Amino acid sequence: MSSVPSSPLAKGVLPSQALERMFADGHIRSRTPLAPDQIQPSSIDLRLGTEAYRVRASFLASGSATITSKLELHRLHTIDLTRPAVLEKGCVYIVPLLEELALPPEISGKANPKSSTGRLDVFTRLITDEGRQFEIIPAGYRGRLYAEVVPRTFSVVVRQGDRLSQLRLFQGDYQPSDTLIRELEAEEHLVYSPDESPATAIIGNGLRLSVDLAGIDDSPIIGYRAKKHAPLVDLSKIQHYDPADYWDPIPRSASRSLILDPEDFYILASRERVRIPANYAAEMVPYDATIGEFRIHYAGFFDPGFGYGSGDITGTRAVLEVRSHEVPFIMDDGQIVASLVFERLLERPRLIYGEGIGSSYQSQGLKLSKHFKSPA
16 A cells, blocks of 8 residues: 555645554654654654763764764763653753654655744754755655754753654655745635734745734733743653743833843744644744844744634634844844745645644643643
């Protein structure tokens, strides 16, 4: 049985049922059984393996090199992940993953941190043997997968099986385009205003999104800034930690603006409420030098059905993980800060975001990661 649901000429993202067939046919392999909720509507969660290696610096295994050969040169020490272990902030780790790939020649992939990973400011990138780019899986790749993990703000407790990143697979040489977004916008509303009324989509190198610094539902709190020195975060603990120990709330200013201090980490939200139709997936472009010297949204995948939910037809806000680089930067309410690119799926996924699959952020406003209790 073929692992993909369409002819070889079809181009697009593999949905959940195709990912299940890829696993059944051995194109996706794992050193332990696949977890029941590991396959998402348009991606598969990747799990940490049994060991982590503290290394001197980030690297790619380009050319004929392998990650193993690079580790022999740059490894400082080995950490056992079969029991809870601390990854210290500011340190670089390489973790072999439980999943491996034996892709058909027409299938390629791209990885991204999971939403909760990005909101904790844990910088995570996928690397492969002989890989020349982070996060990119070349068509037909056969081999192991590795995660580079760098906690930036909080030291974290992890263990084997924890999921920091996710993999999206593509059939064919597929590239998203503004034409696709315009066609989709003509069929149904993709963007809603803060008052839940339909809004005109601003399209240019993706669907442009702006930042909300006025406060959602007139809230006096418009964001959160991570504390410089905070306790550990155990990734297994859900709705456990008091946000006050880790985050400083940012009050709304009279000018509806915010000065981003260099290298501080912020959680903000978009003004727009967005929707991703069931036959599409999307990705937030993390950095655009034309709109400011800052990075937005470290975790970029948006699943089919995001912003719909049960009876919800007015979209969901995007949470923005923000860090300014080099210089302080003044951000104003309504300023365009990010782009959302849409990608067509090969077919409607069996699983839809928010429909009984435990989606943590379907109705989010200004939302910290799932590890924290709701702020008072």
